[in-house]
Amino acid sequence: MRYIFLLVITLLLTFAQSQGQIPFIRHLVNSGFYEEAIFVIGNDQTDYSAQQKDSINYYKGWAHYSLKNLQESSSSFLKVSDSSPFYNKSFFFAGYNQTYLGNYNEARNILDRVNKRVEPILWLYNFELSGIEMLDGNWPRAKQFLELVPEDNAVLNRQVLALNEIWKEHEQHRKKSPVTAGIMSAIIPGSGKIYAGNTGAGIASMIGNIGFGLITWENYRKSGLMDVKTILFGSIFAVNYVSNIYGSIVSVKVIENEYENAIHNQILFQLHIPLRNFFD
Structure with a gap:
């Protein structure tokens, strides 16, 4: 019995060591200690696996995003691989960062890399592109993307209606000289x-x-x-x-x-x- 107990303890310690500081970094980010999380990540010398590196890049991207360091946030998000459960979220937020910064072509290129095989993600992709086209002054193209998003879906319903109202308002607006x-x-x-x-x-x-x-x-x-x-x-x-x-x-x-x-x-x-x- 004693040997089994020692074996379990050894396995737990080995697992904790293999995880490095990821649980601590996750705790810092979830608790709102974003600068501290970035500091820990920058000084962490652990040799992580590819999957663990995805988590680190995601948390680093999220910490920078929360601090409104949008360019740094995008850089970290874009390092997340497509095998990670954080992949789509990372790339959508990286695309939004570039949209906010006015880098519309970069935002389009980033969003083109999301996994659009699942229909809700495809709807979100078309919705985000519609807004980007509006911001870039391509209003007819924006309407085309917006029409690809069904208004009756639960998550995007209000936002689709809101963008449609903005589009109508823009069409009715007569610019003064x-x-x-x-x-x-x-x-x-x-x-x-x-x-x-x-x-x-x-x-x-x-x-x-x-x-x-x-x-x-x-x-x-x-x-x-x-x-x-x-x-x-x-x-x-x-x-x-x-x-x-x-x-x-x-x-x-x-x-x-x-x-x-x-x-x-x-x-x-x-x-x-x-x-x-x-x-x-």
Whole structure:
């Protein structure tokens, strides 16, 4: 009996040694100690098997991902082999990292390497590609990928509907022109800002320009062109007039940038949700 007990202890110790620090690293990552996990991995000299290296690379990728070190996260995730149970999750998150960083071609190349033989994974693949095409400005192609994802599947249902709404909103959106806003404000001061959507600022600009214009005209009519008041109010009017045109152009650019940024962030948010639902 004693020999059996010693044999069991020996086997357990051998197994623990063969596992190296993987259980400890997993514990650190699951507990949110990401920097500590990366430090341990970097200083671990254990000679791991190929399968164990997959686990190490996965945990390292996840730790970097949680710290928003997205390039480093992708590098670690992409070292996970296709024989690992972490393979699909690693490559989907590596693809999302590159999407977030704006490296859309790299993201496409990474996602092309996932195992798409299982239908839910194929749906997720097409869904992620749809979002990438939207972010890259290829809206017709985005719609093609989105139509390959059934709306009635449980995991992606809400996100498919959300991306469809974003696609419809983009189709209905009429982009405003900074040049048009500038020309409008040159003809009728303030109208360019109203066109941009800043009605209050447009009306204020209109009133200010008309007011200084009338004061300048009145002083010119009474005292002539070289009168100090005419020059003063004329200068104020000129500055306001030019500022009104420039401000209208900037207003349109700012509003369009805000719209694009809002759409961009909505798409990234929708792409991220199903990754958690699929693999967590």
